[in-house]
Amino acid sequence: MQRVFSGIQPSGELHLGNYLGAVRNWVRMQDDHDCFFCIVDYHAITQDYEIDKLRSRTLDMAASLLAAGIDPGRAVVFVQSHIPEHTELAWVFTTVTPIGELERMTQFKDKARRQESVLAGLLNYPVLQAADVLLYKADMVPVGEDQVQHIELMREIARKWNIRYREGFFPEPQPAVTDARRIIGLDGQAKMSKSLGNTIGIQDDSEGIWQRLRPAVTDPARVKRSDPGTPDLCNIYSLHRHFSAPDTVDEVATKCRTAAWGCLDCKRILGDNVATTFAPIRERANQLRANPEQVLDVLHEGATRARAVAQDTMQQVRELMGLMPEERTVRRDK
Ligand code: AQP
Numbered sequence: 001m002q003r004v005f006s007g008i009q010p011s012g013e014l015h016l017g018n019y020l021g022a023v024r025n026w027v028r029m030q031d032d033h034d035c036f037f038c039i040v041d042y043h044a045i046t047q048d049y050e051i052d053k054l055r056s057r058t059l060d061m062a063a064s065l066l067a068a069g070i071d072p073g074r075a076v077v078f079v080q081s082h083i084p085e086h087t088e089l090a091w092v093f094t095t096v097t098p099i100g101e102l103e104r105m106t107q108f109k110d111k112a113r114r115q116e117s118v119l120a121g122l123l124n125y126p127v128l129q130a131a132d133v134l135l136y137k138a139d140m141v142p143v144g145e146d147q148v149q150h151i152e153l154m155r156e157i158a159r160k161w162n163i164r165y166r167e168g169f170f171p172e173p174q175p176a177v178t179d180a181r182r183i184i185g186l187d188g189q190a191k192m193s194k195s196l197g198n199t200i201g202i203q204d205d206s207e208g209i210w211q212r213l214r215p216a217v218t219d220p221a222r223v224k225r226s227d228p229g230t231p232d233l234c235n236i237y238s239l240h241r242h243f244s245a246p247d248t249v250d251e252v253a254t255k256c257r258t259a260a261w262g263c264l265d266c267k268r269i270l271g272d273n274v275a276t277t278f279a280p281i282r283e284r285a286n287q288l289r290a291n292p293e294q295v296l297d298v299l300h301e302g303a304t305r306a307r308a309v310a311q312d313t314m315q316q317v318r319e320l321m322g323l324m325p326e327e328r329t330v331r332r333d334k
Contacts, residue, residue: 001032001033001034002139003033003034003136003140004026004029004033004034004036004139004141004176005036005038005132005133005136005138005140005141006022006026006036006142007038007039007040007043007129007132008037008038008061009039009040009041009043009194010039010040010054010057010058010060010061011047011057011194011195012199013060013202013203014201014202014203015192015199015200015201016199016200016202016239016274017144017180017191017193018144018194019202020178020242021177021178021180021183022143022144022178023068024180025142025176025178026075026142027068027069027070029140029142030071030075031074033140035074035075036075036076036078036136036138036306036309037065037070037077037078038077038078038079038132039065039079040129040132041054041058041080041081042080042081042087043080044057045121046119046121046125047122047195058079059292059296060289062077062079062295062298062299063292063295064202064281064285066284066285066288066295067281067282067283067284067285068202069281072301072302076302076305076306077302078299078303078305080132082307083135083306083307083310085135085307085310085314086128086131086132086135086310087128087131088131089131089135089313089314089317090124090128090130092131092161092317093130093161094124096157096161096164097127097130097153097157097160101153101156102126102153103123105149105153106146106149107125107146107149108122108126126150126153126154127157129147129150130154130157130158133151133154134154134157134170135309135310135313135314136309136310137170137171138171138173139171139173139174140173140175140176141173141174141176142175142177142178143175143176144177144181144183145177145181145182146182147175148175148177151173151174154173155173158171158172165317165321166320169320184238185198186198186200186212186213186215186217186235187216187217188216188217188218199212200274202278202281202282202285203278203281203282204275204278204282205275205282206272206275209271209274210267213236213267213271214267216235218235218263218267219231219233219234219237219256220233221233222256222263225262226259227259228256228257228258229259230256230257231253231256231257234256236263236266236267236270237249237252237253237256237266239270239274240252240266240269240273243273243274243277244269244270244273248269248273252269
């Protein structure tokens with residue numbers, strides 16, 4: 001069975017973009033892959049964050065993943081910071097990663113632009129990501145489009161380390177993307193992203209979804225209700241493609257082009273369909289939130305299983321790199 005690794009930051013609530021772009025694919029892959037899914041809290045601290053919310057967000061993200069269909073009987077679900085080998089391997093990888101490669105990462109450039117002082121953690125984010133995946137020697141990484149460039153770099157890091165220390169030790173993982181690889185946020189411009197607040201959360205109820213959808217940006221050229229619209233320029237229309245039946249998608253397009261419907265009519269239908277799709281997930285997540293011990297047990301069991309693999313990989317890495325093991329008596333003839 002091929003091994004799969006993927007992670008999600010506890011930087012806010014699980015949103016529609018995460019779900020369509022990554023998590024739905026994770027759920028499918030559990031059937032025929034050896035899956036490791038990780039809540040990557042060390043990644044979440046590379047941007048400004050609320051210290052007193054990180055724990056609850058981590059637990060909440062775990063509950064959301066389980067509610068979305070991640071099954072701890074078929075996948076290992078755990079928290080990154082519970083396994084210190086992630087950061088240890090990341091350090092090792094910094095020694096084979098050229099700074100220039102990190103500086104040219106699109107996500108780094110975008111985020112660095114938004115920060116007054118750019119911190120090394122942000123630059124090194126893809127190195128930690130390489131460690132996350134390669135620690136488990138995963139073959140495949142189901143992600144959204146924004147992460148594909150990081151996976152290319154990860155392959156290069158694996159290659160460089162292998163050349164120096166042991167040919168073929170680390171695999172060169174492949175990204176797995178879906179047809180929803182880049183969901184645009186409700187601002188109609190940027191990628192839907194927890195840190196940009198342009199999301200619909202999968203735990204929002206109908207009213208919450210409507211409150212977020214109502215001001216969402218549509219076709220910018222459609223100013224008045226009576227203006228005919230261009231569905232292909234409208235983010236709401238592209239969301240319909242993921243949530244509405246094909247005949248509804250066709251009807252939305254026709255009624256938009258002829259101005260028979262206004263943008264609010266179109267959003268109402270989308271809102272109902274999103275709410276219907278996510279209702280069972282929301283219900284399961286509420287049940288899990290009421291029983292946090294159940295979620296903590298899953299994370300503990302996941303960390304135990306992940307740790308066994310991570311420690312084994314790191315022991316081999318240290319050995320291959322010539323690091324001295326901790327022993328009472330070091331044999332001098334070796
Ligand atoms: N808009 C999206 N469309 C498709 N896939 C997406 N992913 C994220 N946004 C979209 C994929 O979801 C997985 C988890 O990624 P993340 O935790 O980095 O999600 P985020 O919402 O992007 O989180 P942040 O905290 O707001 O981070 P930044 O600021 O980095 O975007 C990944 O597989 C991702 O590709």
